[in-house]
Amino acid sequence: MMKYTFILKYQLADHDCNPVALVERLGEAGFDDALVGIGQPGRLAQELTCEASDADEAVRSALACVRRTVPSARLIEVAPDLVGLTDVAKEGGGFRVQCPRSWKPWLDERRSRPEADAHLTRH
Structure with missing residues (x-):
């Protein structure tokens, strides 16, 4: 098991953005x-450190x-580039998020080796 530190950023719905209640x-x-950021109205950010077998x-x-x-909450960003756009979109309900250029080699590798994602299941 390794520790992974990353940030999740969300856009909040108008009816569900009370910062105290969210925290x-x-x-x-x-x-x-987790370090929770609620300073931007309508947004939520979390810096997390999770122990897992891999970043995915x-x-x-x-x-x-x-x-x-x-x-x-609607996921709008995952940083740093621990996982690919496809994985984030699958977990986030199929929507697209901005894909940094640095994700391209990782995504290309995943596309060329579909068996690499065979262990991933949708919850």
Whole structure:
């Protein structure tokens, strides 16, 4: 197992953007050691350190937990480039997010080796 540190950024729905309530819900969901950013109205950012067997697992686990805790939040960015656009889009419900150029080699490798993603399942 390795530790992965990354940031998830979300756009919040108008009806679900009370910062105090969000921080409380995230803490109750197990994000009590995450650094939560709520300074931008309508946005939520989390810096997380997760222990997992690989970066995909770390990010997917955090995304699934946030989706259960704040279902109206829309993922807009994952940083740094630990996982690819396709993986983030799958976990985020199929929407597209901005893809940094540095993701291209990783995405190309995944496209050329579909068996590399055979272990990934959608929750």
